[in-house]
Amino acid sequence: MTIMKIVEEIDRAQNIAITSHVMPDGDNIGSMLALYNALSGMGKHVQVFSSDNPPHVFSFLSGYENIKNCTNQTKENFDILFVLDCGSIDRIGNCSKLTERSDKIINIDHHGTNSNFADISVIDTNASATGELVYDLIKQMKVDITKDIAYCLYTSILTDTGGFRYSNTSPKTHFIIAELISSGIDFGMIYDKIYRNFRYQDISALGKALSTIELYHDGKIAYMELLKNDIEDVVGYDCDHDNINTSDFIDFARDIEDVEVAVFVKEFASNEYKISLRSKSYVDVKLICEKNGGGGHVRAAGCTIIGNSIEEVKGKILKQIEAQVRCDKGDSI
Amino acid sequence: MTIMKIVEEIDRAQNIAITSHVMPDGDNIGSMLALYNALSGMGKHVQVFSSDNPPHVFSFLSGYENIKNCTNQTKENFDILFVLDCGSIDRIGNCSKLTERSDKIINIDHHGTNSNFADISVIDTNASATGELVYDLIKQMKVDITKDIAYCLYTSILTDTGGFRYSNTSPKTHFIIAELISSGIDFGMIYDKIYRNFRYQDISALGKALSTIELYHDGKIAYMELLKNDIEDVVGYDCDHDNINTSDFIDFARDIEDVEVAVFVKEFASNEYKISLRSKSYVDVKLICEKNGGGGHVRAAGCTIIGNSIEEVKGKILKQIEAQVRCDKGDSI
Structure with a gap:
């Protein structure tokens, strides 16, 4: 079993590096720090590297303050480099030099495509998060799931399953969570820190945007806008x-109930409007965005429209959406 | 074991009624319909009664359309009346007449106080939801957890744990959820139906309220208002x-980060303003509301203030909150 091979490598190793993908998220930070805490607890010399700064929202996790930026990486050599939550080596950004100074690269990931870049790989697309696979590894390492480790793994799985509601959530996910919370962690606090910790400017801008929502096409289209003036009211002039x-x-x-397509027009610069489109069940919004030089997916797409006024842009995109709703509705209505 | 006694009663019974508390919520409807589906599957004659109409949001649950209003209750007699999720019999509202026409009353509940009104009671305050206890019962009844039953129990537990994040969520909760989702239910759909299914007028009013948010007292107080005019813009004049x-x-x-007290002023009628207060960690907002003739809890309270204008009311409540923040901050800052 591959995991047992990793446990043997860990037993032999003393100097261990851990890294993950650029633009770190909860599974990235959570799985790196879970492994960091487990290995540190075994007395290994462990360092965690990240190409980009880890989001402050995860600063409550033990070891967060020890995450190092790769621009200032040391000249040390490592027995093992763990690459977590990455399907290819270029995803680790400017941490790539770590690979040259590591004897063995071990990749643990749950993504669908993998370039097979590591010496040892554990790839399981059935895992909701890389955190699930790190949990399996820590259990095999015979390390206790301490509160510190449980906080990290809970964060990892919570964020990659959207609060246990995405379809990647499996019975195993809940079995793992059951064990993690039996350690006595304050999981309500984790939820609040990650999902209920707003910035004033975001909530204020959300209010401005939501108060513009109008329904069209018999309630099937919801239109919403956020203008430069409104943004400046919130962040100030000449600000970012x-x-x-x-x-x-x-x-x-x-x-909103009965809405099929939502459109959000954000005034970006003079005459320049960023358009986001979402659909619920049958309209192909990617086609609409491609027509305007953008792209995306069938249910979520975006584009930029140049126009003389918000009225002109609004009229144009609503007309295109209405046409697509009529085209796609078929037997879904 | 009490649950085995209930299983024996069920074996002997043919005509079974199920009811729960007034103002039905997800645990109420979910646990009633889970038991309804399980008993119906055994060939029992089962009826579900509710004092108030069940919220439409739960209409996707199997058996929802068979829930009967107690005002039109039949003259039938029942071998068993199940009273779920109720600590006292007056909580079943106008379904109380069912008690006179039932041979045995069985109470299954997880609330802290219980008036011991039933012939057989299963009260477990460690259960996150009555749905957990109904799950235990169904397992003892040796009935398969069908998809229909799993949808009901998942709804019950999801809603009473706020999406598995309230402190009542236990390892057992997640073990049960693991079994429920292994039946193949679309739990993402349940989440979306209950938590992501907005009404246009609510979202529009939310936008109007959020766009008024202002911070005071060095960002510790967040003030928000919703005026009659704004409400009328959304629902129309002379409407409810x-x-x-x-x-x-x-x-x-x-x-919002760093906010300790939030205040929401809603213009209710001429000169009449409903005030809601929330605090995050150390300010006693109940004291403020009691001063204005209202009440509530330490972290959530409300009152009504009579005033000539929104400015007057805003000035008054902000002054009271600032005083209380200064009073309570103690060593928490």
């Missing part, structure tokens, strides 16, 4: 507009 | 203002 995280705004419009 | 569900609005203000 991208400092507002609007990525989830459109979900509120999509999730 | 209570038709907007504003109960969760204040959570967005409370959950």
